[in-house]
Amino acid sequence: MMLIKLDINKNYILKTGPVLDGSQGCIINGAGNIFIEAGRIAAVTPGGDTGFPFTDPRREIVHLDLEGLTVLPPLVDCHVHLALDGKDFAAARKRWEQPEPIARQVQSELADTLERGILAVRDGGDRAGIGFATREQVTTGNLAGPVIRSPGFALRQPGTYGAFLGRGVEMDKLPETLDQLAQSGVNLVKVIVSGVVSFKEYGRVGPLLYTAAELNAIVQGARARRLPVMAHASSDAAVRLALEAGVDTVEHGYFLSREALQQMAAKGSAWIPTVIPVAARLNCRSENGGPDRQERLVLERTVARQLAMISEAISLGVTLGVGTDAGATGVEHGSGYLEELALYRRAGLAPAEIIRCATLNGAHILGLDWGVIKPGRPAALIAVTGNPLADIAALETVKYAILP
Ligand SMILES: [Zn+2]
Structure with missing residues (x-):
């Protein structure tokens, strides 16, 4: 390339x-x-x-x-984590404290991303600010890479899921935290609305982590600072809560309902379904620590359900963005994108529809005049x-x- x-x-x-x-x-x-x-x-x-x-x-x-x-x-990846390489979570985490190894890791991720024609990515945040620092390096021309949109670190409820993604922020510290983020020049606010999807029990998803009033305060605070909101929401209840609060994009959305998709279409919020982080685990053989028979069934059903809802989303006119969650276990930067697109094809979307999601919709979600x-x-x-x-x-x- x-x-x-x-x-x-x-x-x-x-x-x-x-x-x-x-x-x-x-x-x-x-x-x-x-x-x-x-x-x-x-x-x-x-x-x-x-x-x-x-x-x-x-x-x-x-x-x-x-x-x-x-x-x-160009292709656009609406959800990546530049701080993680998708190969070894613990090893990547250790590199966060080591300037040279993490620089090498990020450089190789950026090269793999460009190689696949992905010329813009939206980072989902990390506690150490690696994604944000990478954006600065690319913007100033020190590193070759795609256009990067970064939230800095994600906002999360103290003591709950997502310690690697962001800092726990007490609600009474919200205004000053949002001020700090805005002043540092982030492109968006990322908020963790729920826990993660279970690979062991079909349909089980981590709990809601914010009340409606708290999430409304976050979304309105972001709006007041002209920042769009990217919401990690893994269940139907979390998606509903996020949509009610008026977030711009819903990430993951496993097990969301048709009603949630209708609400999404009516509100003009976009959905980033991230199927590959679930599907990738199926590629790992059980003798190498991969899923056993029971887990395999759960994963297959979860993927099938997500693909059915992707097809439903298209028929309801929801804006669908392609996001890989690259950096999540088993999802590598660059190559994970093609796997996600292959899943969209399996969901029955026509190539022209997939290209629209991958190019025009992605550009729109990142605020780029591309596509x-x-x-x-x-x-x-x-x-x-x-x-x-x-x-x-x-x-x-x-x-x-x-x-x-
Ligand atoms: Zn993510």
């Missing part, structure tokens, strides 16, 4: 194969051209048509040959072999990633 960082002082002409995006699907069938000026798309034309009147013709023109490749907007290939939009693009509209697995072979 070749990463091309566009020079704002140059014009570009891309000779491409088919062009597709998250809103219209196929824009150009066959060969095309994309003209880029000052980091933005100036025109998209069919193959034979190679002339274009750039506004400033004195600029150097760079020609990129992407002939035969399908060009589409649509038309004049005036930032020229954030990837080029792949094959046509993902025919087979979503074509997204496996990303040849170029272009960032404005």
